[in-house]
Amino acid sequence: xxxxxxxxxxxxxxxxxxxxxxxxxxxxxxxxxxxxxxxxxxxxxxxxxxxxxxxxxxxxxxxxxxxxxxxxxxxxxxxxxxxxxxxxxxxxxxxxxxxxxxxxxxxxxxxxxxxxxxxxxxxxxxxxxxxxxxxxxxxxxxxxxxxxxxxxxxxxxxxxxxxxxxxxxxxxxxxxxxxxxxxxxxxxxxxxxxxxxxxxxxxxxxxxxxxxxxxxxxxxxxxxxxxxxxxxxxxxxxxxxxxxxxxxxxxxxxxxxxxxxxxxxxxxxxxxxxxxxxxxxxxxxxxxxxxxxxxxxxxxxxxxxxxxxxxxxxxxxxxxxxxxxxxxxxxxxxxxxxxxxxxxxxxxxxxxxxxxxxxxxxxxxxxxxxxxxxxxxxxxxxxxxxx
Amino acid sequence: xxxxxxxxxxxxxxxxxxxxxxxxxxxxxxxxxxxxxxxxxxxxxxxxxxxxxxxxxxxxxxxxxxxxxxxxxxxxxxxxxxxxxxxxxxxxxxxxxxxxxxxxxxxxxxxxxxxxxxxxxxxxxxxxxxxxxxxxxxxxxxxxxxxxxxxxxxxxxxxxxxxxxxxxxxxxxxxxxxxxxxxxxxxxxxxxxxxxxxxxxxxxxxxxxxxxxxxxxxxxxxxxxxxxx
Amino acid sequence: xxxxxxxxxxxxxxxxxxxxxxxxxxxxxxxxxxxxxxxxxxxxxxxxxxxxxxxxxxxxxxxxxxxxxxxxxxxxxxxxxxxxxxxxxxxxxxxxxxxxxxxxxxxxxxxxxxxxxxxxxxxxxxxxxxxxxxxxxxxxxxxxxxxxxxxxxxxxxxxxxxxxxxxxxxxxxxxxxxxxxxxxxxxxxxxxxxxxxxxxxxxxxxxxxxxxxxxxxxxxxxxxxxxxxxxxxxxxxxxxxxxxxxxxxxxxxxxxxxxxxxxxxxxxxxxxxxxxxxxxxxxxxxxxxxxxxx
Numbered sequence: 001x002x003x004x005x006x007x008x009x010x011x012x013x014x015x016x017x018x019x020x021x022x023x024x025x026x027x028x029x030x031x032x033x034x035x036x037x038x039x040x041x042x043x044x045x046x047x048x049x050x051x052x053x054x055x056x057x058x059x060x061x062x063x064x065x066x067x068x069x070x071x072x073x074x075x076x077x078x079x080x081x082x083x084x085x086x087x088x089x090x091x092x093x094x095x096x097x098x099x100x101x102x103x104x105x106x107x108x109x110x111x112x113x114x115x116x117x118x119x120x121x122x123x124x125x126x127x128x129x130x131x132x133x134x135x136x137x138x139x140x141x142x143x144x145x146x147x148x149x150x151x152x153x154x155x156x157x158x159x160x161x162x163x164x165x166x167x168x169x170x171x172x173x174x175x176x177x178x179x180x181x182x183x184x185x186x187x188x189x190x191x192x193x194x195x196x197x198x199x200x201x202x203x204x205x206x207x208x209x210x211x212x213x214x215x216x217x218x219x220x221x222x223x224x225x226x227x228x229x230x231x232x233x234x235x236x237x238x239x240x241x242x243x244x245x246x247x248x249x250x251x252x253x254x255x256x257x258x259x260x261x262x263x264x265x266x267x268x269x270x271x272x273x274x275x276x277x278x279x280x281x282x283x284x285x286x287x288x289x290x291x292x293x294x295x296x297x298x299x300x301x302x303x304x305x306x307x308x309x310x311x312x313x314x315x316x317x318x319x320x321x322x323x324x325x326x327x328x329x330x331x332x333x334x335x336x337x338x339x340x341x342x343x344x345x346x347x348x349x350x351x352x353x354x355x356x357x358x359x360x361x362x363x364x365x366x367x368x369x370x371x372x373x374x375x376x377x378x379x380x381x382x383x384x385x386x387x
Numbered sequence: 388x389x390x391x392x393x394x395x396x397x398x399x400x401x402x403x404x405x406x407x408x409x410x411x412x413x414x415x416x417x418x419x420x421x422x423x424x425x426x427x428x429x430x431x432x433x434x435x436x437x438x439x440x441x442x443x444x445x446x447x448x449x450x451x452x453x454x455x456x457x458x459x460x461x462x463x464x465x466x467x468x469x470x471x472x473x474x475x476x477x478x479x480x481x482x483x484x485x486x487x488x489x490x491x492x493x494x495x496x497x498x499x500x501x502x503x504x505x506x507x508x509x510x511x512x513x514x515x516x517x518x519x520x521x522x523x524x525x526x527x528x529x530x531x532x533x534x535x536x537x538x539x540x541x542x543x544x545x546x547x548x549x550x551x552x553x554x555x556x557x558x559x560x561x562x563x564x565x566x567x568x569x570x571x572x573x574x575x576x577x578x579x580x581x582x583x584x585x586x587x588x589x590x591x592x593x594x595x596x597x598x599x600x601x602x603x604x605x606x607x608x609x610x611x612x613x614x615x616x
Numbered sequence: 617x618x619x620x621x622x623x624x625x626x627x628x629x630x631x632x633x634x635x636x637x638x639x640x641x642x643x644x645x646x647x648x649x650x651x652x653x654x655x656x657x658x659x660x661x662x663x664x665x666x667x668x669x670x671x672x673x674x675x676x677x678x679x680x681x682x683x684x685x686x687x688x689x690x691x692x693x694x695x696x697x698x699x700x701x702x703x704x705x706x707x708x709x710x711x712x713x714x715x716x717x718x719x720x721x722x723x724x725x726x727x728x729x730x731x732x733x734x735x736x737x738x739x740x741x742x743x744x745x746x747x748x749x750x751x752x753x754x755x756x757x758x759x760x761x762x763x764x765x766x767x768x769x770x771x772x773x774x775x776x777x778x779x780x781x782x783x784x785x786x787x788x789x790x791x792x793x794x795x796x797x798x799x800x801x802x803x804x805x806x807x808x809x810x811x812x813x814x815x816x817x818x819x820x821x822x823x824x825x826x827x828x829x830x831x832x833x834x835x836x837x838x839x840x841x842x843x844x845x846x847x848x849x850x851x852x853x854x855x856x857x858x859x860x861x862x863x864x865x866x867x868x869x870x871x872x873x874x875x876x877x878x879x880x881x882x883x884x885x886x887x888x889x890x891x892x893x894x895x896x897x898x899x900x901x902x903x904x905x906x907x908x909x910x
Binding site: 015019023026027030031034041044045048049051054118119122123124125126127128130131134135138212216217218219220222223230243244247250251254255258259262281283284285286287288293294295298299301302303 | 438452453455456469501505543547550555557561568573580591594598602614
């Protein structure tokens with residue numbers, strides 16, 4: 001972990017003898033402080049003002065013995081993993097379908113898909129779970145809490161993955177699309193055969209992170225009485241009044257599983273980098289609201305080595321987020337000064353050609369070249385973006 | 388049909404829906420304050436030369452990133468309050484509110500720390516090298532060179548973390564905060580199950596209305612503040 | 617590349633169907649052959665509790681007795697969890713044949729389901745720490761801290777009738793409440809005395825019942841609306857269970873060491889409900905029928 005974090009290594013010089021001594025002293029002080037807090041907590045647990053010694057073996061044994069595992073933790077873990085797995089698989093399908101729908105040339109399909117996805121991303125998972133639970137139960141569906149958990153996970157994580165697909169496509173260098181169009185593929189063919197597959201590889205790390213989110217969110221199922229790991233450990237705890245101990249055990253189980261998944265997510269960008277031309281950085285929290293703010297491209301820009309001799313560095317495309325659709329995308333390039341000509345400024349016959357091949361809705365526009373807007377660095381830009 | 392609709396409208400008078408959203412907003416606000424303060428402290432620890440602090444901060448982030456919030460909330464009540472007897476007030480409602488805020492805050496702090504770290508990753512190595520070459524100490528280069536740029540690069544993940552926090556504030560139900568939105572929705576569905584879809588839509592659209600401006604603002608600020616290199 | 621996507625989607629669809637099938641498979645074997653499906657609580661020690669594949673508690677003992685009387689062997693009973701909020705729906709959808717899940721008979725519920733029984737008259741009571749001397753009834757709760765389960769009406773009864781200055785903590789289950797009581801952050805837990813007795817029996821002598829129930833809850837066997845024949849058979853089974861002494865034995869087994877005795881003014885009850893469309897007075901009852909509650 002330390003090696004990956006370049007900044008931690010580079011923020012300070014290799015300390016000299018004096019610095020090393022200071023660090024050693026500080027280390028000891030910090031370690032003592034942390035240990036002191038731990039001891040205070042343990043003493044408090046050992047000898048609370050009221051109630052029982054929470055560290056006694058009498059309480060821990062029933063939380064750890066074989067019966068606890070076979071009768072409570074493992075069945076609960078099975079249901080937790082079952083819901084998480086069904087949720088993540090379903091959300092992959094949901095995400096792929098809606099991500100692609102949001103990129104299709106047809107504006108009506110895009111609009112409807114956008115409404116659905118944005119809605120699902122904004123509603124808290126717990127609110128969805130409670131609603132589906134009561135709704136399904138009212139309709140007489142058995143195991144309503146299971147389906148409520150799974151469906152809520154699918155809708156939320158699926159909508160996030162849909163956005164990852166879409167922004168993954170938006171983040172590809174435009175050369176990918178241009179090359180496939182030049183090879184004679186239609187707009188949709190280029191999307192399905194060239195761009196989306198690369199976007200999938202680019203979004204893999206974020207998807208695994210999303211798996212961790214889904215796994216953690218299954219614990220919300222205990223609020224709607226789904227008998228997951230958390231709920232089972234509560235029940236075990238109600239037998240011997242050692243609910244703190246059983247919850248601690250289940251917390252450790254959750255942690256271990258999520259930690260393994262997190263490590264995989266962390267290792268993935270390196271595996272995926274060869275298979276896509278887009279940025280693959282894992283994100284802390286995936287974009288979860290309209291416009292998809294993210295700093296992936298900024299990270300990629302920072303990691304791109306600068307050429308020697310003062311030459312202009314070749315930076316990757318900026319993030320397009322909601323501009324992933326082609327029309328907005330070229331416009332965005334223009335705003336970001338990566339493209340010096342706006343598509344609307346192309347000659348009429350080229351625009352007609354684009355319209356024909358790409359199903360683009362380019363409005364015919366009078367050719368009135370003006371000087372670029374004030375903040376533009378380049379003087380070569382001609383004409384303003386559409387008003 | 389119209390009678391049905393009138394009944395539905397009466398729900399607004401019968402239940403304090405705006406009040407419930409206000410509870411969630413308050414939870415979010417105070418938790419965000421805690422999370423930002425803790426998160427900045429954690430990121431300072433994480434990039435500091437002192438290895439025990441680095442280890443602590445990394446462990447903290449790993450722990451909370453991989454722990455379900457529901458469990459943390461339950462532990463806030465049964466562990467922190469129940470066993471360690473740390474309480475904020477003798478009045479239960481106030482106490483549980485602040486326990487939930489603390490739980491949300493310490494949980495979100497890990498994500499704030501990770502967001503800032505991802506912001507640090509938007510800074511080219513040359514910046515740190517240059518500040519060292521100028522002879523700046525760790526604190527100087529951290530507070531004057533690295534963190535200001537990191538915060539600008541971290542606007543996007545921080546905004547997303549804020550949105551996640553707002554949505555997570557519904558989990559306060561697990562910490563006995565009975566006045567927030569998901570609890571109120573449960574109660575309303577319990578007594579008016581014939582309007583279940585309408586009730587759900589009230590709350591869902593409430594969250595959409597709250598979250599969309601945050602998303603727009605985040606994107607705007609992220610593009611505006613990003614350091615052009 | 618297209619192939620990869622197609623394959624991915626195909627695998628995903630397959631995986632989802634496998635997972636959902638796995639979840640469903642346990643449900644199908646109910647109606648076809650000679651089996652009876654009974655809804656109970658899975659999470660209330662002493663009343664209805666699931667531990668691995670075994671089920672314990674007073675409701676379970678009664679349910680088992682009734683099933684035997686109806687001609688079902690142990691292995692022919694299918695136990696199903698019946699959470700409080702879903703009991704009516706489960707009966708209406710015919711997911712279960714009967715429900716014994718601390719299910720009190722109320723007029724409100726009789727609109728949608730029918731009840732046989734009652735097989736126990738429970739009453740709302742308080743659970744306190746063994747060293748407690750100050751709380752001897754619901755009137756003593758002013759300024760005290762009370763724990764109850766989220767959405768339960770037990771706490772409302774106390775607040776409205778006895779002491780409105782009580783502070784209320786809501787937890788997802790009684791186990792959390794009892795843990796909170798253990799550690800001293802609340803002073804009492806309230807719900808039906810049989811449930812409290814189940815909690816107390818696991819507490820290694822640290823919790824006790826106040827033992828002065830202040831409501832009457834007639835626990836009935838929830839049945840499909842209009843199932844009078846079954847109700848007659850069940851009532852006969854319950855009355856037989858009482859007369860043979862098995863009923864008292866079941867109480868004894870499930871609440872031993874807690875000092876719990878069912879309110880003798882009403883117990884053991886005479887099962888006479890649900891045999892026709894007319895409502896029948898509770899036998900042994902001197903008061904009017906109790907309030908709607910858990």
